[in-house]
Amino acid sequence: MITHSLNIYFCGREACSPAHSFGPATRSHYLMHLILKGEGSFHVADHTYHLKANDAFLIKPDESTYYIANSKNPWEYSWVAFGGNDAGAILKSCGLMEEDPVFYGSKMLLNQRKSQNVHLLFESMMSLQDNYDNPNGSSFLSLAYLYQIFGYIQMCIGQKKEGYMGDYLQMACEYIEQNYSYQIKVQDVARAVGIDRTYLYKLFQGNLRISPQEYIIRYRTKTAENMLLHTNLSVTEIAYSCGFHDSASFCKTFKRHTGFTPVNYRKRR
Known part of the structure; x- marks a missing residue:
């Protein structure tokens, strides 16, 4: 469904093999990965981020990135590609358009309130994935789950x-x-x-x-x-x-x- 304000282009899930990598390459849209299991590294603009389960990273349009699964404990992640006139502003309000395009959910698990929001965030991603893959799924529900994801990130990070x-x-x-x-x-x-x-x-x-x-x-x-x-x-x-x-x-x-x-x-x- 094309809304112009926020559009979902595709989403997916992958259990990577050890040292599986992608890039360096650019994208024409926003692409967010939510790490379900394992570990890996995300490289962008001379920065390297070591991430693990409950973390997430954001790829911005026309930005060259490279990411690779850990050789001993490779990650499994879900991703969603999106864009639209409001996408940048939404991400900015979530704190994901700053210098660090990552969400360290793994560091929030010791905080009871934030830990709950992290779990709800990943549940929303799973619901988005299930609805997107369902031939009878609703595009409105997919957008609703994406907004939920942004909402839980915002609640965890704080504006x-x-x-x-x-x-x-x-x-x-x-x-x-x-x-x-x-x-x-x-x-x-x-x-x-x-x-x-x-x-x-x-x-x-x-x-x-x-x-x-x-x-x-x-x-x-x-x-x-x-x-x-x-x-x-x-x-x-x-x-x-x-x-x-x-x-x-x-x-x-x-x-x-x-x-x-x-x-x-x-x-x-």
């Missing part, structure tokens, strides 16, 4: 706030713009983006000089202005459509921001 300030702010604004008609709260925005409320507040104040709550109110008000001028919806309909509890609170907020009541503002068209 690095310092590197993604602009990304978090953009994600927060987009969330508000897509959900302003609902009774969203600042905590809902922070949860959707994956950061705490205090950090979200600092992002808005530092970049937009307003709080997240004020941004929500201004966006609702601006949307209401447009609807008053370009639709024939009633004031009550516009109030509910823009996420206000009732027309009274809408009128009060609207006048505070524009200097007009909704009815008088509409007369300007």
Whole structure:
């Protein structure tokens, strides 16, 4: 299924023979290997990563890589090839677009919470593989399992706030713009983006000089202005459509921001 935002091209599984290798070669897409058993080495950009069961490595498009199974304890891995307009941003949010394109799940097994997420990550990969191989499998389910994989990696690694300030702010604004008609709260925005409320507040104040709550109110008000001028919806309909509890609170907020009541503002068209 082609979605453009995220596409799965193929996936597979292989139990490698001792010292089995591939490359050096490039790929035209992203390719992620999840190591199920054994050991091996991944070589990219003059770096060598020694990996084992519960680890994973990512190959990026047009990047020359080489990987080889251990001669005594060769690895078995599953892989998934994917791409799409959102693939890079998703990987970045998972911490896999930094200097180390690897996931050290084996080092997280002593942490109870992270260990559980590592196991769920690999279970999702097995489910993806089974669904992909099933002639009656669903392409939507395959994408869902891939998103689960990204989600568990993100939960294990944790997001690095310092590197993604602009990304978090953009994600927060987009969330508000897509959900302003609902009774969203600042905590809902922070949860959707994956950061705490205090950090979200600092992002808005530092970049937009307003709080997240004020941004929500201004966006609702601006949307209401447009609807008053370009639709024939009633004031009550516009109030509910823009996420206000009732027309009274809408009128009060609207006048505070524009200097007009909704009815008088509409007369300007």
